[in-house]
């Protein structure tokens with residue numbers, strides 16, 4: 001029997017036809033019900049997630065795409081793709097719902113999808129089924145003749161929003177005033193490193209200031225790159241990825257002060273900043289914040305011998321309590337490479353975990369958090385939007401295009417190309 005997708009399960013639970021719970025029953029509604037007017041990232045987002053003023057908003061989706069059955073939408077998507085042929089390439093992140101993933105030409109983590117966007121100059125349109133910062137990156141790395149389309153403009157990322165360009169510039173000014181701008185022993189006082197999960201403006205900031213981009217699959221390689229060129233690192237927006245990666249490299253947590261944007265010197269003393277090796281921005285992912293040490297302890301009691309793997313966006317105590325941590329593709333490969341039937345407890349987004357469980361019936365695979373709570377913004381991409389953007393392309397119209405201005409794109413590309421060229425040690 002095939003396993004129900006996350007979307008199907010949420011609908012069954014909400015209708016009272018299945019056991020289990022979802023973090024927000026509003027997830028069972030169509031995402032278009034939250035596209036306009038609602039301040040927030042929609043059902044399932046944490047209360048602290050507020051869309052910044054100026055973020056793109058999705059306009060209305062034509063009714064025919066809201067009322068069509070999922071089967072009809074699948075048929076329309078397939079037909080549009082067939083008509084477009086090589087003119088379109090569809091990229092899908094691992095956290096997308098199964099109803100989208102089945103139409104993706106490439107499925108991957110943010111690093112793999114950045115490479116995929118670069119590798120398809122034949123496609124005049126790249127439809128990015130992921131979130132806004134990923135589509136921006138695809139626009140920067142793809143050719144000028146290509147359009148990048150985000151099927152639902154409300155698919156942002158609350159973590160990326162936690163570091164805005166003005167706050168990072170203000171932090172940088174304070175650090176330059178404290179450290180001075182001159183290199184010591186051939187090394188810059190501080191190298192800015194931005195997680196891929198950030199705006200194009202911040203990637204451009206890194207490009208202009210000798211910095212680099214990282215993803216969860218290459219954060220250690222990138223930090224090594226940065227320490228070859230600088231005495232310390234300013235890491236944003238995800239404090240957890242920064243802390244977990246630096247700790248694994250042997251850096252003491254005492255040398256990783258947290259920068260709290262509104263306070264002078266980020267709430268630190270001058271001495272703490274002089275002693276710092278990694279200055280961590282105060283951002284986090286509300287999906288990975290849900291995982292706890294208690295969940296891991298329970299999994300170990302319920303399933304002695306369980307292999308616990310979590311994403312490095314989880315808080316440090318969770319990563320420390322797990323057996324392994326790694327990017328989404330690391331998790332996928334760990335399961336694929338396990339030859340003996342095993343039990344895996346996974347700490348990452350539910351769509352990916354359930355898909356792995358369905359693909360690997362030889363293993364027992366479950367999510368550490370028993371509550372079904374997808375990434376609320378990844379979940380805003382529904383087959384209705386995919387059918388709409390593809391059918392508009394067939395009609396010769398590009399809708400929901402993501403465009404990064406030339407000056408920003410050129411600086412951001414410098415930081416992205418440094419990342420793509422950074423080699424493992």
Ligand code: 13P
Pocket residue numbers: 108109110111197215216217285313327328329
């Ligand atoms: P990766 O795709 O780099 O594993 O990141 C996970 C994530 O949170 C994407 O938003």
Ligand code: SF4
Pocket residue numbers: 095131156157158159160197285286287288349375376377378
């Ligand atoms: Fe952003 Fe977290 Fe969702 Fe990734 S999983 S898009 S980091 S909110």
